[in-house]
Amino acid sequence: MSQNDNRHCSGLSKQVYYLADLVLQNRLIRALDEGAARYPVYRELRFAARIELEVLLDAIALDSAWRAERIHSTAMILDGDGLYVAVYGSRKVDYCSCFFYLWAADVARIEEAKERILEKAGSTRITEPTFSIDWYFTSGNELEHASIEEMANDVLLDRAYPELKEGVRPFIARFLDAAETVLVLQGPPGTGKTRLIRAILGEMSRRKGEHAQALYTGDMSALASDAIYVKFITGTHDAFVVEDADHLLKPRADGNDHLHRFLAIADGVVRSQGRKIIFSTNLPNVGDLDDALIRPGRCFARIHVRTLTSAEAQALANEIAAGDTEKRIRASVTLASEGGRKHSLAEIYRALR
16 A cells, blocks of 8 residues: 555455465555556456366466466466466366466567467367366355356256256256246255256356356355355356255245345346346255245246156166166166155266266
8 A cells, every 4th residue: 555545444354275376465565555456357267178187287386487386286486577367276086177367468468478378288178068167155255156167968858857947958948038036946866866956057058158157155154245246246257056055945935044045136137137046955845845936927937856667767867878778777776675665866866876
């Protein structure tokens, strides 16, 4: 701050959880104090690649176009002439996700940096549709988030969701085309609610021709403040996903103090931009949901995703196994040995493994 600023302000403090943020904010404060514009251009780059994360980050770090400081195995800072990049990565079973937040003095520098980064991934870069999950949570009194790029490769069979009479793909298409904002998926754990949500996000990416972004949380502390709703309203997320939203969806008459925020954002700007709000819940009865949330015009559908009968489970297992006779027989024996009871989708996939 300048001396003049100090006469009008006793001090300024902010909690910073990431070293890259601390370095950037200090530089921006100095630039403002000096009356200069240090990083007027900002971009984001996100992609997934079939390569070990450490190998990819090493290759990027050792590029002579910048100076790299490795914070830890999954994060680093790239610092160059008129360029600053915060890098974060995460690992999946057979690929990695990378997120680059770039600040630069001009567009040319930022585009050159993006091109050099993508060159390091080369042919390992995944070109199939992906979507980003931005998981929000509270840390102290601050709203924080972590991001991961997910493959949009979920294959959902109609037999797994007999409650969707028209089939999975037509249902997803109708939901994305509908004016209504809200979808509620209700049912016991393991019945395929998350798989269906992933398929919806994947279809969003295919329609956009680029990765869709989902704001995701299950943190009731995050949902108790206005910050996360402001993020959704003012940001670029295509969907707001809340899993295990049991307490959030109960009637307000039962003391639910959080639902009114979702009722406020479900209409208006969110609806006009075609963005969606998706809840999953284990609440057993459809009557447990607040009427205002599921009213026509606001809620597209509330789907009770149920367990499958023994016959339905066997038919689905046969379809998943396809031509693999050994796998089909193994699943048949496993399912038959459990006394004809109903099965969740998770149990069927487990029997096939």
